[in-house]
Amino acid sequence: MQIELRNIHKRFGPVHANQDISVTFHEGKIVGILGENGAGKSTLMKILSGFQPADQGQILIDGQVIDYTGPTAAIANGIGMLQQDPLDVGAFTVLENFIYGGAEGIALGRAQAEATLDDLSARFGFELDPHQLIDNLLIAQRQQLEIVRLLALGVQTLILDEPTTGISAEQKIILFDALRKLARDEGMIILLVSHKLEDVIELCDEVLVLRAGVLVGDMEMPSADHNLTGAVIAETKQHLVTMMFGEELEAQSREHYDLGKPVLEVDQLLVHDLRLDMQPISMSVQASEVIGLAGLDGSGQELFMRACARLGRITGGNLRLNGDNIVGASYRQLFHRGCVFGAAGRLEEGLIAGLTLTEHTALVADDHMRIDWKSMAKRTASRIDQYRVKGRAADNVEQLSGGNQQRVLMGLLPDDPQLLILEQPTRGLDVDSARWIWTQLLQRCQSGTAIIFNSSDLEELVTYSDRIFVFYAGRVYPVPDVSQTSIDELGHLIGGEFQQA
Amino acid sequence: MKDTKSLATQIAFLLIPVAISLAVAAILVTAVGRDPLEVVDALWKGAFKDSRKLGGVVNFWIPLTLVSIGLVVTFRAGLWNIGVEGQMMMGALFASWGAQYLLWDASMSPLLNLALIALSALGGMFWAFVVGLLKIRLGVNEIFGGVALNALVNVISIYMISGPWQPRIGGSAQGTEPFPVPALLPEFSKTFPVNIFMILLVFAAFIVVMIMLNATRWGLNLKAVGKNMRSALLLGVATERASMSAFLVCGALAGIAGSYRVLFTFDNLRPLASGGIGFLGLLVVLLLSIRLLWVPLITFAFAAILTGSTRLQIAPSLKLDSSLAGVLQGMLVLFVILFQGVREIFFPQRAVDAEDIETNENRPNE
Numbered sequence: 001m002q003i004e005l006r007n008i009h010k011r012f013g014p015v016h017a018n019q020d021i022s023v024t025f026h027e028g029k030i031v032g033i034l035g036e037n038g039a040g041k042s043t044l045m046k047i048l049s050g051f052q053p054a055d056q057g058q059i060l061i062d063g064q065v066i067d068y069t070g071p072t073a074a075i076a077n078g079i080g081m082l083q084q085d086p087l088d089v090g091a092f093t094v095l096e097n098f099i100y101g102g103a104e105g106i107a108l109g110r111a112q113a114e115a116t117l118d119d120l121s122a123r124f125g126f127e128l129d130p131h132q133l134i135d136n137l138l139i140a141q142r143q144q145l146e147i148v149r150l151l152a153l154g155v156q157t158l159i160l161d162e163p164t165t166g167i168s169a170e171q172k173i174i175l176f177d178a179l180r181k182l183a184r185d186e187g188m189i190i191l192l193v194s195h196k197l198e199d200v201i202e203l204c205d206e207v208l209v210l211r212a213g214v215l216v217g218d219m220e221m222p223s224a225d226h227n228l229t230g231a232v233i234a235e236t237k238q239h240l241v242t243m244m245f246g247e248e249l250e251a252q253s254r255e256h257y258d259l260g261k262p263v264l265e266v267d268q269l270l271v272h273d274l275r276l277d278m279q280p281i282s283m284s285v286q287a288s289e290v291i292g293l294a295g296l297d298g299s300g301q302e303l304f305m306r307a308c309a310r311l312g313r314i315t316g317g318n319l320r321l322n323g324d325n326i327v328g329a330s331y332r333q334l335f336h337r338g339c340v341f342g343a344a345g346r347l348e349e350g351l352i353a354g355l356t357l358t359e360h361t362a363l364v365a366d367d368h369m370r371i372d373w374k375s376m377a378k379r380t381a382s383r384i385d386q387y388r389v390k391g392r393a394a395d396n397v398e399q400l401s402g403g404n405q406q407r408v409l410m411g412l413l414p415d416d417p418q419l420l421i422l423e424q425p426t427r428g429l430d431v432d433s434a435r436w437i438w439t440q441l442l443q444r445c446q447s448g449t450a451i452i453f454n455s456s457d458l459e460e461l462v463t464y465s466d467r468i469f470v471f472y473a474g475r476v477y478p479v480p481d482v483s484q485t486s487i488d489e490l491g492h493l494i495g496g497e498f499q500q501a
Numbered sequence: 502m503k504d505t506k507s508l509a510t511q512i513a514f515l516l517i518p519v520a521i522s523l524a525v526a527a528i529l530v531t532a533v534g535r536d537p538l539e540v541v542d543a544l545w546k547g548a549f550k551d552s553r554k555l556g557g558v559v560n561f562w563i564p565l566t567l568v569s570i571g572l573v574v575t576f577r578a579g580l581w582n583i584g585v586e587g588q589m590m591m592g593a594l595f596a597s598w599g600a601q602y603l604l605w606d607a608s609m610s611p612l613l614n615l616a617l618i619a620l621s622a623l624g625g626m627f628w629a630f631v632v633g634l635l636k637i638r639l640g641v642n643e644i645f646g647g648v649a650l651n652a653l654v655n656v657i658s659i660y661m662i663s664g665p666w667q668p669r670i671g672g673s674a675q676g677t678e679p680f681p682v683p684a685l686l687p688e689f690s691k692t693f694p695v696n697i698f699m700i701l702l703v704f705a706a707f708i709v710v711m712i713m714l715n716a717t718r719w720g721l722n723l724k725a726v727g728k729n730m731r732s733a734l735l736l737g738v739a740t741e742r743a744s745m746s747a748f749l750v751c752g753a754l755a756g757i758a759g760s761y762r763v764l765f766t767f768d769n770l771r772p773l774a775s776g777g778i779g780f781l782g783l784l785v786v787l788l789l790s791i792r793l794l795w796v797p798l799i800t801f802a803f804a805a806i807l808t809g810s811t812r813l814q815i816a817p818s819l820k821l822d823s824s825l826a827g828v829l830q831g832m833l834v835l836f837v838i839l840f841q842g843v844r845e846i847f848f849p850q851r852a853v854d855a856e857d858i859e860t861n862e863n864r865p866n867e
Contacts, residue, residue: 335737342735349735354728362718363725363736369717412736 001156008057017043019213030183030190032200035210036430041193045159049081050074080150081159095130098149120148124178140171157189164199168296176203195430197237209243217243260287263419263450270316271307276474285450292465293454299471301454309341309421338418346405353398364412383411403433410440422453458487514844518836526829547812548805556694561804564758566703568782569796570710571754576791578747579727584632584647585755586779587654588625592756593763595624597770600684610683625756626749633748637741659772676771686765788834
């Protein structure tokens with residue numbers, strides 16, 4: 001199978017998301033699609049997978065012009081896409097989800113489908129219990145399910161949108177092995193949309209780079225057969241960054257501030273979870289301090305953060321904010337004392353789809369009963385300038401891009417909070433946006449705000465944290481000296497190798 | 502914050518489905534061998550022939566508009582207050598209690614009227630508070646809670662009518678004895694039998710709720726809670742208080758609507774005195790997709806059609822069942838909702854940035 005895109009154009013209002021893009025994908029190749037947020041990479045992939053039509057241009061499969069009208073037609077032509085948020089039905093079991101996309105769904109018996117599912121899972125080392133409910137699966141397992149489902153539908157080209165977001169290092173290895181197998185053994189085309197340069201370098205044969213809707217270049221990746229040395233990786237990375245941003249980004253470092261008095265004191269805190277054996281946690285967070293929480297997804301760090309913000313249950317121990325016990329407090333009480341929680345899902349927990357930016361401003365403004373919409377609009381406009389948001393005060397917040405939503409959220413934070421508890425503050429953002437977020441956060445730190453954050457990006461953890469705590473299966477391990485810890489060492493700790501450190 | 506163009510499309514998308522449902526109704530009427538124009542004539546005469554008929558329309562309009570305004574508030578907070586019917590009944594029960602036991606002198610009648618209206622508001626709020634409490638503290642969905650409480654208040658009212666409040670002579674489950682005259686709301690005149698104070702109260706409620714929803718923190722908090730409870734909480738909104746306040750406001754208005762039924766429309770408490778008006782209010786608010794501005798107009802149209810439909814049976818050339826009015830209303834709601842879907846397809850919200858389509862299109866909605 002060979003896919004050719006010819007002169008693809010796509011516009012959204014004034015934005016030219018794809019400008020005259022022509023490219024050919026060959027059989028058996030793993031191709032990375034790189035670009036910062038809004039560069040047009042997801043748009044291009046959605047056109048290819050039938051989720052959106054192109055305004056102009058053609059798609060050719062094996063030399064034939066194909067004109068499809070939706071994802072089902074794309075799948076029938078052998079092209080399947082794995083969305084960033086897997087499109088499955090939570091209340092269904094794995095097996096039911098596996099069946100329901102099938103063309104001959106009813107004719108295909110459950111037993112046979114189960115056999116196919118087990119067969120495919122076994123081939124790629126996936127662990128999928130057919131009778132488990134989707135709601136109980138990890139993101140990585142839901143991805144695996146989606147992959148085997150598309151394979152069972154006869155897909156010959158697999159598009160993955162940010163597949164390594166929110167999955168663990170181990171799961172990533174399994175995923176990448178499976179993708180390599182599919183390309184090498186079955187001649188499939190694998191297209192990987194990603195921000196993560198390391199992933200792209202590790203997995204892909206070649207890379208396309210999009211910038212502001214234009215295809216700005218392509219590059220062969222160093223072969224994985226030869227040992228990928230650190231120097232080669234670093235050089236490739238630098239090259240890709242230059243293509244993506246048109247300039248070279250300096251390695252990031254931060255200034256460390258003098259720490260103040262303790263803000264949050266955690267003493268033998270116990271949070272309860274059915275799946276994890278959580279051990280008591282103790283730590284003290286001082287003003288101006290940045291605490292990074294590392295660990296695979298679901299190792300207890302999320303539970304801990306939510307418990308600290310009084311959004312999750314505490315079953316034992318003590319928690320003090322500025323010396324006052326807050327075990328019995330509600331999040332709202334903490335909020336009024338300057339403790340703010342930022343969740344990973346911006347539109348699920350944080351912003352309110354359906355409300356305009358001005359309405360968001362008014363919502364957090366500590367004002368009178370009556371709302372002065374004019375002054376709120378003015379305040380919003382100045383925030384938009386200050387935080388370089390691409391959007392207008394009267395726009396609904398869900399109309400903005402992910403990066404811009406995160407900027408809006410930053411603008412809604414109080415000016416000098418005591419404590420910020422942030423879940424993956426830069427998840428899904430490109431390098432530039434992520435750095436900008438951290439500049440904002442560190443400014444607040446300098447004036448005394450303490451920050452607790454978690455991240456799956458080890459570089460982010462090592463770069464910005466004063467101290468790091470590694471969560472592993474409910475246990476907490478403080479990293480002795482962050483400045484002496486390499487990303488590699490941190491990686492081992494996250495995998496549970498505490499003895500080595 | 503809407504520009505004129507979107508207002509024009511808004512009106513267009515309200516008028517087109519109305520026209521279509523009228524056309525379909527006309528076809529139906531023709532199919533059973535009647536003249537649609539005669540039906541229109543009968544409906545018109547039934548509703549507007551003279552001031553007495555108009556009075557009948559207004560008497561239906563008053564409670565319907567009150568509950569609809571209340572429902573806009575609960576819908577704004579994302580709550581399906583299906584218990585509104587029961588809240589009307591509880592208001593009617595409270596008013597009925599006062600009407601029978603507060604035996605004030607005739608000279609005190611206006612004060613007594615006010616006291617009974619206040620009592621009925623309390624009754625509605627009480628029943629709405631229970632729904633809210635079940636929802637907020639125990640996690641019982643307000644739809645289930647509402648349905649259960651609707652049934653419960655009906656049982657209570659039947660018990661009261663056939664038990665403690667039974668008429669001394671010829672007691673049955675038909676209704677209580679007529680309330681003392683000072684308790685009843687006065688008619689404006691024999692030829693225009695409506696209560697003017699209540700009409701003023703409806704407009705006052707409309708204006709106050711309009712201002713509260715659009716210009717106050719309370720209204721914004723309700724909207725935030727209605728769109729996304731989690732996010733609202735994280736942005737510092739007192740979400741439980743917001744939900745409860747929406748229930749209470751709706752309950753109060755529904756309670757007052759209930760009092761109008763027993764203190765004016767009827768002169769005693771009857772089983773099902775609320776007469777399905779609460780459920781009709783739900784339809785109205787759904788029809789308008791929660792836009793308060795049009796509520797008094799649409800409720801007036803609904804009231805006119807329903808009141809006018811009684812003439813369909815009487816008119817000698819028609820002899821149609823008055824349920825044709827219900828058919829027409831049902832079609833109205835269906836077509837309007839259908840056209841909202843059509844509008845979404847042809848006039849989608851404009852995109853600001855390429856990425857927003859990337860991030861939102863395939864995300865399951867709240």
